[in-house]
Amino acid sequence: MPELKRFLLADTAEGLTEAEILDWRVQPGDEVQVNQIVVEVETAKAAVELPIPWAGVVTELLAEPGETVEVGAPILTIDVNPTGAASSADAEPPAEEEMKPLVGYGSKAVSTRRRPRRNAVETTAGSERLNGLATTAPTPRAPVEEPAAGHHVPVDKPPVRKPVEEPAGGYVPLAKPPVRKLAKELGVDLRTVAGSAEGGVITRADVERAAAPVAAAPAGGRERRVPIKSVRKATAQAVTQSAFTAPHVTEFLTVDVTPMMELRERLKRHPDFAGVKLTPLAFAAKALCLAVKRTPEVNATWDADAGEIVFKDYVHLGIAAATPRGLVVPKIRDADAMSLLELARALDQLTTTAREGKTPPADMLNGTITITNVGVFGVDTGTPIINPGESAILAFGTIRDTPWVVDGQIQVRKVLQLALSFDHRLVDGQQGSEFLADVGALLADPGLALTY
Incomplete structure (x- = not known):
């Protein structure tokens, strides 16, 4: 069965609390080797290339280029057992493991706050938006049956969510928290933005396109706004x-x-x-x-x-x-x-x-x-x-x-x-x-x- 591990953003220098994703060197489905560079991040001090300590197949990227991520947060998921071969890990659920700080980057303990996994919660159609998106209350999950002996099925518990109060008209725009934050900084009303991603999810690019005329309006196109971050x-x-x-x-x-x-x-x-x-x-x-x-x-x-x-x-x-x-x-x-x-x-x-x-x-x-x-x-x-x-x-x-x-x-x-x-x-x-x-x-x- 798949054996998933989460690659955490480690503290690449003492005292750092966050970094910006500059460029992914891999995509979901790519096979990677031990110590292969998978991402370049920009900290408050420099641009740093991060290697991964496992071999396997990338299953999910949990942050987008331009997104600022806190130290200790997961940024990538990898299947280290893509062939489904039996291993000692099969005897103990769950099969998802989080990476410790990278060797060579110091031994400072980091927070392991988890980001909810995509498809981790069963919902009624149209009522739940996954992976940190705005949601209404999910449909309760049925009890999970134990797998037969010798089989391993990774199961996530549904995260605790607070119902989101929908605006007039009942419409809640689909967007991740970093995209919502960017929209707030640029003065963009997400209810006026059409999402280009699957399912109508609003991306950073959608917000930036919508922000262009908004930012230019006060001075007739002679001003631009740049977020204060990194160095x-x-x-x-x-x-x-x-x-x-x-x-x-x-x-x-x-x-x-x-x-x-x-x-x-x-x-x-x-x-x-x-x-x-x-x-x-x-x-x-x-x-x-x-x-x-x-x-x-x-x-x-x-x-x-x-x-x-x-x-x-x-x-x-x-x-x-x-x-x-x-x-x-x-x-x-x-x-x-x-x-x-x-x-x-x-x-x-x-x-x-x-x-x-x-x-x-x-x-x-x-x-x-x-x-x-x-x-x-x-x-x-x-x-x-x-x-x-x-x-x-x-x-x-x-x-x-x-x-x-x-x-x-x-x-x-x-x-x-x-x-x-x-x-x-x-x-x-x-x-x-x-x-x-x-x-x-x-x-x-x-x-x-x-x-x-």
């Missing part, structure tokens, strides 16, 4: 939390980095740096790691619950990266132990992976201090917001040819602006100023690194 939603929550929790102070410093740029040109010709993308940001990363040793407060954490300041004798350097899905901040682990060459390689790999949307969620956790390179956009500087759990963030501006006084003479020099935002609860003005001055001095005269 954008997580970014908004993080910066809001930081801005209203940590008292920010921002200081600025303008630096002549001509010596740094001259050193960069020499190193690019050095055999050790052949084929390496050596950017000014690599020098900033190295200078920051050196300066942290003299001002450890900028690399510490304020633990309000414990009433402690946590000093960290390592630097997990966050690099703010703009991606098609929004702002992400992957980390370079133990950046303080790396040479300039190693940092350059790590930065190149990190930024490439981030822009492709392939950064593993675990790589964006537990940073200690961050650099945001606003200079890549031609911006001089800004007032960056500290990442939650950290105490400082350095903004690295664009490098411009600028008139500069050198030994009493005006010369054209390579000049940039730095901005440091820090948490004033544990970093005083003196400490923040000394740290920023150290970073600036190392960029203005890289030879000072020998004295650190």
